[in-house]
Amino acid sequence: MSTLRSLTEGRWTVPSVAGLLIAISFLLDRLMDTDAAGDIAMVAGAVVAGTPIVAKGVSALLAKVVGIDLLVSVAAIGAVIIGEHWEAAAVTFLFAVGHSLETTTLNRTRSALAELVAVAPDVAVVMHDGAQVEVPAAQVATGEIVLVKNGAKVPVDGIVIDGTGGLDEASITGESLPVEKSAGDEVFAGTVSRGGFLQVKATGVGADTTLARIIHRVEEAQDAKAATQLFMDRFSAWYTPAIMALALVAGLVTGDVVLGLTLLVIGCPGALVISIPVSIVAGIGRAAKDGILIKGGEFLETSARIDVVAVDKTGTLTRGRPQLTEVVVLDPGMDRAQVLTWAARAEAGSEHPLARTILDAAAAEGATVHGLPEATEPVPGKGIVATTDGRRVLIGNLALLEQFEMADTSAAVRTAGSMAAAGQTPMIVAVDDLVVGVVAVADEVRRDAARMVAELHAARVDKVVMLTGDARLVAEAVGKATGVDEIRAGLLPEDKLDAVLELQREGHTVAMVGDGVNDAPALATADIGVAMGAAGSAVAIETADIALMGDNLLKLPEAISLARRTVATMRQNIVIAVTTVVLLLLGVLLGGVTMAIGMLVHEVSVLVVIVNAMRLLRRRSHAPSSPDAVAAVERRLLQNA
Known part of the structure; x- marks a missing residue:
C-alpha cells in the first residue's frame, strides 16, 4: 500500500503517467490505420502533464502574477486547439519533468537540514x-x-x-x-x-x-532570498508579459499561430528562475555540513564581496584563557617555586582577573596555598597589597612599588619591560621591602591563527585588521605572531564601531569577527558579523550573519571561499540560462526550431544549471593555496613554538 501511495503521490508520478500515454500514442499510430486513437492518447498525455501547470498558472493569475506556468498553459492549450497534439504533449511533459527534477534537486541540496533533523x-x-x-x-x-x-x-x-x-x-x-x-x-x-x-x-x-x-537557522537561511534572486523575481514580472506580447504580435503579423505559440514556449525562462535558488540552497547546505551557519542568501552574496576582515584579539586570535608564561627570580635567596608561591598566596584573596591564572599555575607546580591572606587590599590601577604569614606581599606594576617606596627596582623595571615588549603582562612580586621576582602571564595565541590569516589572503581578502582593547605592546606581539596587516589597540567597544565605519567609508566590504558581547556594536555595523565558537550560544546563533560552530578559525576563510564559489556559480547559471533563451528565440524567428525541439533544449539547459549548482555540495579540502602562504605560516609557528 505504501509503495502504491508513493507512486500515486510522488513527484515523478505526473511525468511518468504522461510519458507512458505519449509512448502509447506512438505505438497506436504504428499499429492502427487511423490516427484517432493515437491522438486521444497524446491529448490525454498533455492533459495529465498540463493540468498541474494550468492550475498553477490560474492561481498565479488570480494573484495578479503573470508567471511561466501561464505561458506554458496558453501555448499547450493553443497547440491542442490547432491540432498540434504532439507539441502540446511534448511541452507539458518536458515542463513536468523539469519541475520534478527541480524539486528533487532542491530536496537534495537541503540534505544538510535533513541530516541535522536525522541526528536529533x-x-x-x-x-x-x-x-x-x-x-x-x-x-x-x-x-x-x-x-x-x-x-x-x-x-x-x-x-x-x-x-x-x-x-x-x-x-x-x-x-x-x-x-x-x-x-x-x-x-x-x-x-x-x-x-x-x-x-x-x-x-x-x-x-x-x-x-x-x-536546524531553525538553516531552515530560515535556505528560504531567504538573495539580492540577485529578488532582482530575478522583479525581472520575471515584466519579462513574462513581454514574451506574451511578442508572441501575440508575431502571430498577428505573420498569420502563423504556431509561431506565436512556439515563441511562448521557447521564451519560458525556467533555467533562469531556478539558477539562483538552487545555487543558494546548495551553498548554504554545504556550509551547514561544514559547521558554518549562514543567515541567508543575502549574507551569502555579501560574504563573496568581503575584502577586509576585522578580528577581535581575545578569544579569536588568542584562546581567551591567560597562562603563566614566565617566572624571573630577582632575589638570590629564593627559587622559582618560592616566588610563584608568594604570588599565589597574595592572589588568593584577590578579585583580579589574572588571580586564577597565578593560583592554577602554582597548584600545577606543586606550590602549597592554604586559605586566604590575613588581609588583602586592592590598589586600583596598580595591583594588590596582601598580608600572609605575617609578611607584606606586593604584586602589581612599577607604580605600586613606587607608592610603597621600594628600593632597587631597576632589575624589575628591565625585566617587566622586556616581558611587555614580548606581549606578556608582567606582575612584579615584592615581599616586605625586597623585590623577589617578576611573573608574567599571556593569552596564548591560537596555533591556527597565522594559518587563518594566510588563508584569508589566499581567499582574496586584501587586509586583516586586529581590533583590540588590549595594550599596544601586547597587540603588536600577537599581530607579529599571526601576520595581520594592521593593528588598532587600546579600543573601547565604541572605538571598534568607529574603526569598522571608517573601513566602510573607504569603500571596503567589512566582516567583523568577535565573541558577540563587547564586540556587539562592531558586529552589528559590519557588512557581515561573524560569531566564533557559536555552539551552545543562543545569542550568537540568532544574531550573527555567519556563525562558526565550534572553535575552528579556518572555518572563516572556508566560508568566504564558499560564498565566492556560490556567487560565481549563480552568475554562470544566469549566463547559461539567458544565452539559451536568446539563441532559441532567434532560432524560432529565423526558422528551424520547433516547439518540441525548443522545449527539449530548454529542459536540457535546466538540467545543466542544476548540475552546475550541485557541484557546490562537494566538500573541498581547505589549505593555503600558495607555497608562500604555507611557508609564512610555518615560519610564524616556529617563532611561537
Missing part, C-alpha cells in the same frame, strides 16, 4: 528516584540527570557531572575526531557517544538545544 535524538535515559527510565527526549526537564552510554545520542544540552567518554560532535561543530568529555564539560544534543559513560545534567531541552537552533 528520540529517547533519553533519565534517573528517576534512583532508577533508569527511558522517556521521549522532548519530555526531559531542565535539571534532570541524563545517562549517556556508549553508542547513544546525547538527548539534551547539558553539563557532565560525572563519568568520562568521547563524543562525536561532527553534527554540531564539524570536528571530525571524538572529543573527550569529563566532569564540568559541556555537551550538545545530537552528538554521539563513541565510548565511556556520562552523567549529564540537562541545561537545554527540546527547542532550546543547540541542535534545534541550528
Whole structure:
C-alpha cells in the first residue's frame, strides 16, 4: 500500500503517467490505420502533464502574477486547439519533468537540514528516584540527570557531572575526531557517544538545544532570498508579459499561430528562475555540513564581496584563557617555586582577573596555598597589597612599588619591560621591602591563527585588521605572531564601531569577527558579523550573519571561499540560462526550431544549471593555496613554538 501511495503521490508520478500515454500514442499510430486513437492518447498525455501547470498558472493569475506556468498553459492549450497534439504533449511533459527534477534537486541540496533533523535524538535515559527510565527526549526537564552510554545520542544540552567518554560532535561543530568529555564539560544534543559513560545534567531541552537552533537557522537561511534572486523575481514580472506580447504580435503579423505559440514556449525562462535558488540552497547546505551557519542568501552574496576582515584579539586570535608564561627570580635567596608561591598566596584573596591564572599555575607546580591572606587590599590601577604569614606581599606594576617606596627596582623595571615588549603582562612580586621576582602571564595565541590569516589572503581578502582593547605592546606581539596587516589597540567597544565605519567609508566590504558581547556594536555595523565558537550560544546563533560552530578559525576563510564559489556559480547559471533563451528565440524567428525541439533544449539547459549548482555540495579540502602562504605560516609557528 505504501509503495502504491508513493507512486500515486510522488513527484515523478505526473511525468511518468504522461510519458507512458505519449509512448502509447506512438505505438497506436504504428499499429492502427487511423490516427484517432493515437491522438486521444497524446491529448490525454498533455492533459495529465498540463493540468498541474494550468492550475498553477490560474492561481498565479488570480494573484495578479503573470508567471511561466501561464505561458506554458496558453501555448499547450493553443497547440491542442490547432491540432498540434504532439507539441502540446511534448511541452507539458518536458515542463513536468523539469519541475520534478527541480524539486528533487532542491530536496537534495537541503540534505544538510535533513541530516541535522536525522541526528536529533528520540529517547533519553533519565534517573528517576534512583532508577533508569527511558522517556521521549522532548519530555526531559531542565535539571534532570541524563545517562549517556556508549553508542547513544546525547538527548539534551547539558553539563557532565560525572563519568568520562568521547563524543562525536561532527553534527554540531564539524570536528571530525571524538572529543573527550569529563566532569564540568559541556555537551550538545545530537552528538554521539563513541565510548565511556556520562552523567549529564540537562541545561537545554527540546527547542532550546543547540541542535534545534541550528536546524531553525538553516531552515530560515535556505528560504531567504538573495539580492540577485529578488532582482530575478522583479525581472520575471515584466519579462513574462513581454514574451506574451511578442508572441501575440508575431502571430498577428505573420498569420502563423504556431509561431506565436512556439515563441511562448521557447521564451519560458525556467533555467533562469531556478539558477539562483538552487545555487543558494546548495551553498548554504554545504556550509551547514561544514559547521558554518549562514543567515541567508543575502549574507551569502555579501560574504563573496568581503575584502577586509576585522578580528577581535581575545578569544579569536588568542584562546581567551591567560597562562603563566614566565617566572624571573630577582632575589638570590629564593627559587622559582618560592616566588610563584608568594604570588599565589597574595592572589588568593584577590578579585583580579589574572588571580586564577597565578593560583592554577602554582597548584600545577606543586606550590602549597592554604586559605586566604590575613588581609588583602586592592590598589586600583596598580595591583594588590596582601598580608600572609605575617609578611607584606606586593604584586602589581612599577607604580605600586613606587607608592610603597621600594628600593632597587631597576632589575624589575628591565625585566617587566622586556616581558611587555614580548606581549606578556608582567606582575612584579615584592615581599616586605625586597623585590623577589617578576611573573608574567599571556593569552596564548591560537596555533591556527597565522594559518587563518594566510588563508584569508589566499581567499582574496586584501587586509586583516586586529581590533583590540588590549595594550599596544601586547597587540603588536600577537599581530607579529599571526601576520595581520594592521593593528588598532587600546579600543573601547565604541572605538571598534568607529574603526569598522571608517573601513566602510573607504569603500571596503567589512566582516567583523568577535565573541558577540563587547564586540556587539562592531558586529552589528559590519557588512557581515561573524560569531566564533557559536555552539551552545543562543545569542550568537540568532544574531550573527555567519556563525562558526565550534572553535575552528579556518572555518572563516572556508566560508568566504564558499560564498565566492556560490556567487560565481549563480552568475554562470544566469549566463547559461539567458544565452539559451536568446539563441532559441532567434532560432524560432529565423526558422528551424520547433516547439518540441525548443522545449527539449530548454529542459536540457535546466538540467545543466542544476548540475552546475550541485557541484557546490562537494566538500573541498581547505589549505593555503600558495607555497608562500604555507611557508609564512610555518615560519610564524616556529617563532611561537
